[in-house]
Amino acid sequence: MIETVIRKRIEILADQAQVKRVTSIIDEVGITGWTVLPVSSGRGREGRWREERVMGTDKNLVVTIASQENSQALAQALAPILTSHGLLLTMWDVEVIRGERF
Amino acid sequence: MIETVIRKRIEILADQAQVKRVTSIIDEVGITGWTVLPVSSGRGREGRWREERVMGTDKNLVVTIASQENSQALAQALAPILTSHGLLLTMWDVEVIRGERF
Amino acid sequence: MIETVIRKRIEILADQAQVKRVTSIIDEVGITGWTVLPVSSGRGREGRWREERVMGTDKNLVVTIASQENSQALAQALAPILTSHGLLLTMWDVEVIRGERF
Amino acid sequence: METMGIQALTSPVILFFVLGLLAAFARSDLAIPEAIAKGMSLYLMAAIGLKGGIEVAESGLDGTVLAALAAGIGAGFVMPIYAYWVLKGFGRLSRINAGAVAAHYGSISVVTFVTAVEIYTIQGNPPQGYMVAVMASMESPAILAGLLLARGLGSEEGQSRKELAHEVLLNPSVVLLLGAFIIGMIAGPEGFADVKPFFDGLFKGILCLFLLDMGLIAARRILDARSLTWRLVAIAIVLPLVNGAIGTVLGVSIGLDTGSAAALGVLCASASYIAVPAAMRLALPEADPGIYLTMSLSITFPFNVLLNIGLIGALAATLTGAGAVTP
């Protein structure tokens, strides 16, 4: 059987304009990488949005895999701006192969 | 340490034409929001699909974060149409900050 | 209450050029399906990438839901090429309805 | 007639389609981004709508228009009925799938129509501008007919019925085609002058690239197809032959000119691959797109573009006694 180790997967939904800020914080915390996925529409307390790529007010999903400590550090670093910057953060445990990379 | 609470993350893969139906059910169940991600191709029992955005027969991934009760209600509401409407539903526990929002 | 069963969700981040190889392995292992999501940018040990769809050096996220045995078989089949082919694999348990499908 | 067929086959429009088919059959990875393909499809609908409206603004409307509209709408309701029985009987499809496929064959394909207009215009028999309105009015009736056949009367709940009416009346293709047609009628030739380089000058070139993509997609679907039987392939070739002939005879009999009668034939012969698949996904999600898309897109569409448009043009010319002008 393949040996796997447990790491945290953190996903942050962020405005296009905030992605740079989020990924810089990921870098600063010392996490080795991240990946950005496009998002096409959604609804929240502020109502529904769609077709906002032209206006630059669309969103992206930033995904990063990190060790428990790094993920704690990231959550801590992001917590103060979650509400003001409209970020949505979820995280959970995942199994990865080659755990030394994260 | 940042305090997190456990919520359900539910992801529903749905035909483009069914997204509106799925998100209305999410709204009706009382969940506060959802987010739609584009999907580019896939394979299932019906075979392989790709390049179907032009024909409007492509798929999307609807992601929603909800409390345990709301997620149960959503699963219950979607269960009868999962097969007939070709939906694929997965859900799992995630940690979120600011749990009162979901 | 709706009855759910536990399955594995496996997500593999792969270069556009490697997606065909990854999905063939998923098919060979006997998993019933997979879904591909677009990815727009990222950073890893090799540095930052973005705007590479024109050059064909962009990435995709391959998502597949499988039984525990099939997911083990997939992890085993992918493990030898993870590093050489630059794949990033994470997996975790999810609840699904209609478990007999996976 | 032969020479004309061959002429059409050396037009870049058709050659790019063939290139797409060959590239995909050879499993090349050539692909056009979906956003570009969708954009080209919208462009073609806006342009053909506008051009039709402007022609009508110039020529005015006479009585044959109403006859053509009635013929098109009638055919859209009737064709799915016999198609359904053939698909269920000979084709061995389930009720749901037979209804879904029947809806596709009762409706129309904008790009098949556009390609036919190009070819008939080269041959000296340009269809009238109002045929665009006929096309737009033929998009939806077959959706209704197909759903009735698949589900029976009164089976829809209120919610679905509302969705359905919405889909049928406000279908994006119908809205854009008719909207642009009306804009063309209001703006007229003077209003059109400024936008002509875009909507007219680029038309054939964009049609080339769009058909390249259609060739790629049509061939790839066949390669991926699982549910296709020889019976369904046969139906996907015979139906457009029969529908095309019926449409052409209908057109001639109500007094349409050669090009317009042939265009009506092509509309009847063509099968939808944009408006109806989207409607079926919504209203008949149980139906298998592996069947209806593969039949309409991968068999009927190439058959019409490469052969049937020529046959229908020849039939119309024969029936109206109009010799095709070799340009």
Next chain:
Amino acid sequence: METMGIQALTSPVILFFVLGLLAAFARSDLAIPEAIAKGMSLYLMAAIGLKGGIEVAESGLDGTVLAALAAGIGAGFVMPIYAYWVLKGFGRLSRINAGAVAAHYGSISVVTFVTAVEIYTIQGNPPQGYMVAVMASMESPAILAGLLLARGLGSEEGQSRKELAHEVLLNPSVVLLLGAFIIGMIAGPEGFADVKPFFDGLFKGILCLFLLDMGLIAARRILDARSLTWRLVAIAIVLPLVNGAIGTVLGVSIGLDTGSAAALGVLCASASYIAVPAAMRLALPEADPGIYLTMSLSITFPFNVLLNIGLIGALAATLTGAGAVTP
């Protein structure tokens, strides 16, 4: 004047915008892929920049240019101030939201300007090429003013201030508009000849499709809007009326010709929906896009395109005594 208004309303450019509004209000699913819409928006900026630069290369620059630039930049700083007080007082917005909305109204909308140029040119009063440079220079000052109003002096930390300076000076719209303007000035009419079919020939046609999309998006935003009050709707109509009149009078008073004075009026009247929303998302993420985008895009933009451009043109013609030429 009436007839001119009506003439403009039968131009395909305006008709496609109306089609988009109607389709979305009727809840049709018609949609243009975002990549295509974004591409058209970049095309329009590059083309208008180039054309402005080439006109300046041909005509040279005189003293009024500097006056026009100063007037535009000054207006960009001043308009947000009174807008802010109205929005906070009468509009009952929070400080943050009032500052964000004020920034939108102080800045400009490229497509409103482009539509006005088309209409004034048809009416025989083409604005001068250098107005493109005035437009580019008016994009950013209001962003600064709006942020100062929302946050107060000295509230920004170093990091944000750098980000902000970057956003204001190197905003994609400003870079593309000014860049293309300078390219046009360097390349001149001869250099332009080869690219004219693309940047000039297609311009109006692409503007049609872009305005179709704007109509769809503007109407859908209203349907989805939650935070809009009648007070905000009133402001979104009165502000462009007032700003348009002020800008026109300003333009006439510094000696601009009829078309250019009207264009300055339109720039003042228009509200940004690309550059400023992106900047606000970055610098004022707490502000509610449900307010600022809905006001600028769904109310002010249609109001300007359908009515206010005509009113401003009439005002400029009256003030300069120039009768509009009916083409």
Next chain:
Amino acid sequence: METMGIQALTSPVILFFVLGLLAAFARSDLAIPEAIAKGMSLYLMAAIGLKGGIEVAESGLDGTVLAALAAGIGAGFVMPIYAYWVLKGFGRLSRINAGAVAAHYGSISVVTFVTAVEIYTIQGNPPQGYMVAVMASMESPAILAGLLLARGLGSEEGQSRKELAHEVLLNPSVVLLLGAFIIGMIAGPEGFADVKPFFDGLFKGILCLFLLDMGLIAARRILDARSLTWRLVAIAIVLPLVNGAIGTVLGVSIGLDTGSAAALGVLCASASYIAVPAAMRLALPEADPGIYLTMSLSITFPFNVLLNIGLIGALAATLTGAGAVTP
């Protein structure tokens, strides 16, 4: 020669490229959607293929074509070999990375070629249409050569070898270029007339926007680059100088006209950034795109576009004794 260089640098095509470079170096967020960029790249390949085919249909083929094809294919196999040794020795790259980079320099860049054709045509030395076929035939040989160098003979398993043959022969760029070339030969000038506004009229304008995007991407890659050493930068400038001179001499020596010899030089000098990177991702996934893409896209491509095309044109003119005509 100087004046010509400067003339080329005031062409909008080059100026848009410079705008892209400057905007990205200044860290502006200006970006063209990837689907649009990909669509423009496909358009450029289809258009240049078509135009080449039509020229050949008009002019016919003579013996020099075969010589040019042989020269191109030969160069495609030979250039990677010495490039590999330089990259491994002086460049200090691993075997895998040296092979991957060598493949890029042996193959060609369609947009560099297209830009050169525009410039040489302005200078009165238009290359022959068949050079498009030479370009298409030069895309793949270097992929084979590079892989052999990186992996050694016989290292590939059966599966990979099949994938590789597929990639080399049915590479999307090759299929589209050659396919469009053949369509052009079949359709000829009459068939081309209808699609000319699209494939010819828009060509330079679309090239402008595409080069804007290339400038943005090339500059951003440099800013993000981690693995680039001064040795690699030197190679990325010297190799195109050497390869360009060799290609030009080769072209003149087999009797090509000035423009075609220079075009062969440009093909040799240019480095692939579409076909080969995709092939390397498939066949040499261990190689670092941070090296091969940055060298070919961010150093060699700008160097060729801004300087080397001019140098190669001058060399060809000197060798053939043809004075460049100043238009």
